[in-house]
Amino acid sequence: MNNFYVRRITMGIVVGLISGLISTFLADLLIGGTIITLLGGNTQPIVSLGIHLLFSALLGVGFSLVSSLKANVGDQIMNGLVYAAGQWAVVILVVIPVLNGQAPQWQPPEVILRFPALIVYLGQGVLLALGCYWIFKLADRWYGIIATEIDDIPEEGIKQRVVVLGGGFGGVTTAQQLEGLLGDDLSVHITLVSQTNHLLFTPMLAEVTAGGVEAQHISPPLRTFFRHVRVIRGEPAAINIAQNTVIIKSGTGVARILPYDHLVLAVGAVPNFFGNKNIEANAFTFKSLSDAIHIRNHVIDLLERADNEPNPIRRKALLTFVVVGAGFAGSELIGGLNDFVRGSLWYYKHLHNDEVSLILVHPGEQILPELSTKLAQYAETKMIARGVSIRGKARVTDAGQGTVTIGDEILSAETLIWTAGNLPNPVIRDIGCETDKRGAVITDDKLRVNGQLNVWGIGDCASIPDVVTGKNAPPTAQYALREAKTLAYNLHAVIHNRPPKQFRHHSQGALAVVGHQTACAEVFGMQFSGLFAWLLWRGIYLSKLPTLEKKVRVLLDWVIDVFFPRDIAYAPVVESDMTVEEVLIVGEAS
Ligand SMILES: Cc1cc2nc3c(=O)[nH]c(=O)nc-3n(C[C@H](O)[C@H](O)[C@H](O)COP(=O)(O)OP(=O)(O)OC[C@H]3O[C@@H](n4cnc5c(N)ncnc54)[C@H](O)[C@@H]3O)c2cc1C
Structure with missing residues (x-):
């Protein structure tokens, strides 16, 4: 029985x-x-x-x-x-x-x-x-x-506790894969702690800002991924690797101690302003769902204001949008914004196409450095033809209210969006693990943090040797997912006294959408561009978007987008960050 x-x-x-x-x-x-x-x-x-x-x-x-x-x-x-x-x-x-x-x-x-x-x-x-x-x-x-659900397990039933910090690509996949490997063995208790209660499917974030896809449709709730994993929406107030505990604040007003046998650090990255406080104070970031929605609402607000602005100089400033950084995030964002703003002018009878400026500023030789020069040039040509100005080998050096300084040139612009740099999440900086100069925890090729027996690191917050290229694994979703699969295997192996394996992944390529029905793709060494690459992008990312429900919803969004103009109503604002300060530390969270 x-x-x-x-x-x-x-x-x-x-x-x-x-x-x-x-x-x-x-x-x-x-x-x-x-x-x-x-x-x-x-x-x-x-x-x-x-x-x-x-x-x-x-x-x-x-x-x-x-x-x-x-x-x-x-x-x-x-x-x-x-x-x-x-x-x-x-x-x-x-x-x-x-x-x-x-x-x-x-x-x-x-x-x-x-x-x-x-x-x-x-x-x-x-x-x-x-x-x-x-x-x-x-x-x-x-x-x-x-025990059918993890909360039913009496304390003495738990032999090992795995705590995963971060509910992004790395954290969710680790917990999900480990849960799968464990099957009905509930003696290993997995807890996933994340600041947000959903996984953010970042490759489609630009589509949220551009109004092509609803925000909730690219953010499946974390709880839908697991059968037994305990999910806590919260964040670490302190990580004590000497005592194998994490103190969690979860918005209840009471911080709790979470003991662990294995700790997974998968807290991703945060924007890096390179110490420029003016830019930090005046720029939008583009990393979270709330960032995407705030930018979208801001753009709609500017269109509304510009439509009623009689002064052409003021109107020009309202309609100038500067995006800094030409990686995936910046390039896809400016492509989507360009479509959205120009496509919405139809509603605003006092605005003209030539009053709108979208400027992509980047310090490198080419946009989309993840792609080959040929594809990047194709993307650049397409963007320019559609009205985006690209300023290569340039830097935004300062920003104020309504101004952006590019090099020495001061531009009147009401919108500055910063995608130019990321830093490993500072929450792991001072926990006593070895870090590189950017603050990423350094791991060995088995994903174990250097010098630690039971602390593991993956994704954008970790510096991981890539044995295939001899460099470090790049900070992309593709790598975070593969690292997570290896890590789940390794955790399962170590818990069962077997040796962990080396992380080894051959890049499958890269894809980027640069505007309406246009993308660039390098898949398994083959290069594609234009409509076919765009269809490929949609097919591949739709298949990777978690949960069938979200796939269907995004597909419907795309179908609607074909037949109807973009929606210019303000989107409801989501606040994903923790807001409640914890006051007490009590007992152990089970
Ligand atoms: C706009 C955009 C587009 C992108 N497009 C692509 C693409 O097309 N292809 C690609 O391969 N990569 C892309 N990337 C990069 C990719 O998203 C990241 O490399 C990937 O998400 C890294 O996974 P991760 O698990 O390390 O971190 P994340 O996925 O960022 O997850 C970090 C998690 O930690 C949580 N967290 C943060 N701080 C705390 C805290 N203090 N306490 C608890 N939890 C915390 C967050 O809520 C989040 O759930 C894109 C990134 C952006 C921003």
Whole structure:
């Protein structure tokens, strides 16, 4: 009885048979007549009762397997009623007539004839619900709890605790893969702590700003990824690697201590302004869902204001948008913004296309340095043809309210978006692990942080040797995902006293959208550009977007985008950062 399914099936059969017997007995007493033959569909009452009890046992097993221990009595009874009504429709109207060589009996007169059986089934549903409710509790008391969700596990059942910090590509994939490798072994308790309660699918973030995709559609909730992993929306107030604990603040007003046997650092990166406070104070960043929505609302606000601005110089400043940094984030953002702003002018009758300026500033020789020179040049040519100005080998050196300084030139612009640099998340900087000069934890090729036995690092916050190229693994989603898979394997191996393996990944290429139906792609050494690359981009990223539901929603967004103009209503603002200060430290979080 220590196996979940054995226990639930046994109890389901017992409760199903008992509730079937009692309800039939009561029905025979109260309704009498042909009720027993109606229930089993046989003219001989004893055979009919046998058939009915068989279905009652099946009803019990099904209900027992699907019912939750956490439901209260009222919910459980409602579930029992709904479940029994469904079973009546299937068994009495379809299965029994078919077994007797008849057609399903679902015409109104036939259904009315079988209503007495529905009353029996509903009574049985109530008995079944109550029976299961109490027998589950008794069984837990007699035989001990079988953990189905991690919170049910008593402290002594946990042999190892893995704490994953960060709910991005690296953290989520590590927890998900490790959970898969562990199967039903719940003695390893995984906790994932993340500042946001969703995974952000960053490759589609520019589409949110450009209004092509709804924000929630690229941000599947973390809790939908796991069966047993405990998810805490929170952030570490302190990481104590000497004591193997993390103090978590989670917005409850009370900080908690989370002990661990293995700690995974996957907290990503933060924008780097290279110490320029003016730029930091006046620029938008472009890393989170709230960044994307704030930029979008800001752009719509500027269009509204510009439409009512009689002064052409002021109007020009309102319609000048400067994006700094020409990696994936900056290039895709300016391409999307260009489409959005120019495509929305149709609504703003006082604005003209030639008043709009979108400027991409970058210090390098070419935009999209992740791509080959040929593809980057293609992207640049396309962007320029669509109205984007590209200032290469240039730097934004200062910014103020309504001004942006590029080199020595001071430009009037109400929008500055900074994508020019990232730093490993500072939350891991002073925890006592070896870091490089940017603040990334340095790992070995097995992803273990140098000098630590049980601290691991992946993704944008880690400096990881890439044995394939001899350099460091690049800070991309593609690498974070592969690192996470290796890390899950290694955690599973180490927990089971097996050796960890080396991280090794051959880049599959890179893809970037540079504007309406235009992309550049380098996949497995082959180069594509234009519409085909754009379709490839959409196909590949749609397939990688987690959860079927989000895939369908994004697909619908794309279809709608083909037929309708972009929406210029303000989007609801989301605040993803933690806001509540914790005051106390109590006990250990289970
Ligand atoms: C706009 C944009 C577009 C991009 N496009 C591409 C692309 O097309 N292809 C590609 O390969 N890469 C792309 N990238 C890069 C890619 O997103 C990152 O390399 C990848 O997300 C790194 O994964 P990660 O798990 O290390 O960090 P992230 O995915 O950033 O996850 C970090 C997680 O840590 C959480 N966190 C942060 N601070 C704390 C804290 N103090 N406490 C708890 N949790 C915390 C965050 O909420 C987040 O869940 C893009 C990035 C951006 C910003």
